[in-house]
Amino acid sequence: MAGLKLYGMPMSSCTARVLTCLHEKEVEFELVSVDLFTDQHKQPSFLCKNPFGQIPALEDGDLTIFESRAITEYISKKYKDQGTDLIRHESLEESTMVKVWSEVEAHQLNPVLKPIIYQFFVSPMQGKTTDQAVINENLEKLGKLLDVYEDRLGKTTYLAGDFYSLADLHHLPYLFYFMKTPWSSLVNERVKVKAWWEDISNRVTFKKVSEAMKIWN
Ligand code: GS8
Numbered sequence: 001m002a003g004l005k006l007y008g009m010p011m012s013s014c015t016a017r018v019l020t021c022l023h024e025k026e027v028e029f030e031l032v033s034v035d036l037f038t039d040q041h042k043q044p045s046f047l048c049k050n051p052f053g054q055i056p057a058l059e060d061g062d063l064t065i066f067e068s069r070a071i072t073e074y075i076s077k078k079y080k081d082q083g084t085d086l087i088r089h090e091s092l093e094e095s096t097m098v099k100v101w102s103e104v105e106a107h108q109l110n111p112v113l114k115p116i117i118y119q120f121f122v123s124p125m126q127g128k129t130t131d132q133a134v135i136n137e138n139l140e141k142l143g144k145l146l147d148v149y150e151d152r153l154g155k156t157t158y159l160a161g162d163f164y165s166l167a168d169l170h171h172l173p174y175l176f177y178f179m180k181t182p183w184s185s186l187v188n189e190r191v192k193v194k195a196w197w198e199d200i201s202n203r204v205t206f207k208k209v210s211e212a213m214k215i216w217n
Pocket of ligand 1: 011015036053054056066067068069
């Protein structure tokens with residue numbers, strides 16, 4: 001019997017982040033559709049799960065949580081003894097490095113990738129004009145960030161160390177959409193980043209999740 005209920009949409013990057021985690025942890029769950037296109041996320045029935053009106057949200061019995069990265073951490077801790085150990089719970093040093101590179105994704109990479117994805121895919125879907133200046137400005141920042149990643153991935157196979165973790169997993173959804181833009185060479189021209197991307201994006205768990213990730217027509 002599925003105890004966990006995930007509210008969201010498979011094509012949403014933040015929902016995809018949680019779905020990938022659930023598959024890595026081999027946890028049973030039920031996906032409850034919240035349709036952004038019909039504003040279901042702004043209805044009282046969803047606002048009581050996330051007062052900010054954004055997907056995803058997770059219900060586990062009486063506990064309701066939102067923020068995709070907090071949800072993945074919760075799942076990884078609750079089910080620490082099954083599936084992939086995404087938080088390296090037995091080592092303070094390793095778990096701290098997982099946290100460090102998870103923070104890098106949230107506070108360095110995500111703010112740069114999000115406007116590129118938004119301008120390239122979402123704006124046209126909403127009938128708005130793509131602002132190329134915003135894209136260019138963020139592509140420049142992205143190049144500099146990826147230089148840091150190239151350096152890091154020259155020292156360890158994955159971001160937090162020589163093990164796949166939440167730090168890598170958190171990168172998957174936005175980078176997946178970014179790799180569908182004309183600027184994927186920013187990743188592919190960096191040997192270590194490219195090898196890392198090919199490795200993490202080809203994991204069976206993410207392959208399954210990404211099949212439903214389509215924000216283009
Ligand atoms: C962001 C959630 C979010 O932007 C998280 O969960 O990590 N920091 C939060 N959700 C988007 C869909 S993401 O693909 C969303 O719900 N957008 C609709 C809106 O903001 O109205």
